[in-house]
Amino acid sequence: MKVSVKELSCSIQGTKIIQDINLEIKSGEFIGLVGPNGSGKSTLLKNLYRTLQPDSGQVHVDCKNLYQMSHKETAKNLAVVSQETSAVFDFTVTEIVHMGRHPHKKMFAPDTAEDIHIVESALDKVGLLALAKRSFMSLSGGEKQRVLIARALAQQANIIILDEPTNHLDIHYQLQIMEIVKQLGITVLAAIHDLNIASIYCDSLCIIHDGKVAVTGTPEEVLTPSIINQYFDVFADVTLHPVIGRPVITYIPGMLVSLNSVS
Numbered sequence: 001m002k003v004s005v006k007e008l009s010c011s012i013q014g015t016k017i018i019q020d021i022n023l024e025i026k027s028g029e030f031i032g033l034v035g036p037n038g039s040g041k042s043t044l045l046k047n048l049y050r051t052l053q054p055d056s057g058q059v060h061v062d063c064k065n066l067y068q069m070s071h072k073e074t075a076k077n078l079a080v081v082s083q084e085t086s087a088v089f090d091f092t093v094t095e096i097v098h099m100g101r102h103p104h105k106k107m108f109a110p111d112t113a114e115d116i117h118i119v120e121s122a123l124d125k126v127g128l129l130a131l132a133k134r135s136f137m138s139l140s141g142g143e144k145q146r147v148l149i150a151r152a153l154a155q156q157a158n159i160i161i162l163d164e165p166t167n168h169l170d171i172h173y174q175l176q177i178m179e180i181v182k183q184l185g186i187t188v189l190a191a192i193h194d195l196n197i198a199s200i201y202c203d204s205l206c207i208i209h210d211g212k213v214a215v216t217g218t219p220e221e222v223l224t225p226s227i228i229n230q231y232f233d234v235f236a237d238v239t240l241h242p243v244i245g246r247p248v249i250t251y252i253p254g255m256l257v258s259l260n261s262v263s
């Protein structure tokens with residue numbers, strides 16, 4: 001499913017946080033939102049998964065207006081893994097992942113054999129079958145994050161939104177989660193801080209800066225030393241990896257400190 005964001009603006013408590021965002025995401029494309037802290041990435045994503053309302057602008061999923069869809073229809077199309085992992089009540093891991101099946105069911109409908117199979121296979125994919133009966137609250141931050149990824153997989157949506165999906169994960173699981181999501185072959189919009197991970201997995205990148213789209217393009221077009229310096233205020237070497245063919249960034253320590261101390 002393609003996603004089309006047109007002239008989207010959103011204020012929080014009277015302050016404009018994102019402004020005139022235009023973004024076209026092709027069906028099956030994996031797009032990474034990058035940008036400094038506080039630039040508006042989560043706010044943009046929250047407008048897409050509808051925990052925030054835009055002041056103005058439109059979002060279309062294929063040709064349908066997102067804001068005219070019921071919440072159930074939205075959830076059938078769009079799965080979300082956000083930074084907020086708090087649960088109000090304690091549920092088991094299995095119960096949390098079963099929540100991903102809710103948009104596909106009538107209220108109070110019992111779990112079918114298919115639901116159970118989908119949930120088990122989602123847990124298997126993230127390597128958590130052994131923890132299926134554990135309380136969600138008792139898990140480590142990384143395990144919680146993988147449960148939420150499994151819930152998104154069980155939702156079987158056409159679009160997945162990830163707000164810093166690899167927060168809390170060690171490098172093995174960071175890569176595993178990105179691989180799993182990539183292999184789904186569905187449309188993905190992910191806010192990612194690690195530019196090397198964004199470079200490896202994303203088809204295209206969009207730098208959000210001061211609530212606006214600053215740069216968009218392929219990882220090779222976006223991740224240049226001068227663009228990284230301009231938007232992240234750090235110095236970096238960028239080389240094209242000979243095997244994976246993607247930019248690899250090496251940050252240069254000391255340069256920022258020495259330049260600051262001169263000025």
Ligand SMILES: Nc1ncnc2c1ncn2[C@@H]1O[C@H](COP(=O)(O)OP(=O)(O)OP(=O)(O)O)[C@@H](O)[C@H]1O
Nearest residue numbers: 012013017035036037038039040041042043044191
């Ligand atoms: N509920 C809120 N009330 C007031 N300000 C908010 C609220 N939510 C976000 N903001 C502000 O909006 C700006 C953008 O925040 P947002 O979380 O979208 O940025 P981000 O790019 O996702 O940041 P990070 O990379 O640090 O996660 C920040 O200045 C933030 O303080």
